[in-house]
Amino acid sequence: MEDEGNDGLTVADNVIHEPEGYKSIGLASAGAFSTTGGLAASVHTVMACAARPVGDGGDYFTAWVANDTLHVGLNGVTGTTAVTGYPLTFGVGSTLASATIGVLDVCESYGKIFFVVRGYKQTAGLTTSASKTMTGYMDY
């Protein structure tokens, strides 16, 4: 790296200048959600979403809050579940006012995607918040 009079900013020699485009995530379509936890008979608003790239084929591991529930899945699609209680329902009992995915970290090992995720929601009264967390894996 060299400083070429950039007032403290340095110029890296191997910066990737060409963006690689972007990959779409199918969260906007009702068909992208499993009815076991995401959008049921009617479309629910996705309040929060976060994604991390996995593999080298343009896939993303995603986490999102919709229908008062925290979900995870590949490219916005949940799979089947072997875990009792998934997806995780916040169940605070009031209208969902806001939500965020506070933590999402992903890694790959021996054919599995391992993830940690934490979602938060706040009610319409702005006095109640709740969080849900998952640490798990799925086949990839």
Place this chain on the structure above:
Amino acid sequence: MSKASPPSNPPSGSAYSIPITDDGLCCAAFRDFVVVGGLDSDPYSIRWCAIGDPTDWPTPATDDARSKQAGSQTFKSEFGVVTAIAGNDFYMYIFQTNAITKGTYVGGDVVISFDTFEEGRGCIAPGRMAQIDDKVFFSSGKGYHVLENDQITDIGLSIVDDSY
């Protein structure tokens, strides 16, 4: 600009499993292990799975864990919670809020040896670290840095650090 390609069809029937109920703030792959850090039960610690099997998480310090080289490690709480882990096939860096520890596989009863080589700069929060090959970029309370070959370089001096 290369053309964006659509995502691949996700595998159908993929099942989720929750091998441990102790949730964490970060995870990473390190050699034949998956490591989770910032646990609910102990935010200053990490825990790793059985060697070569990310689905098996025996309770640390049990005979089952020892036979499979699974385990856990707690770091000094004065340096803050574990916020990020960067791993590769040879070593891993465990970031606390104000420290960085290098973990190296040694096998045997010890499994992984730890060396805290930086006390002061760490990863200030989960999600504030990015790894590209052997370079690890992170944000500390003192600015932005890159860690490579155990050497930390300040990359945000002056304008960037002052702005953000």
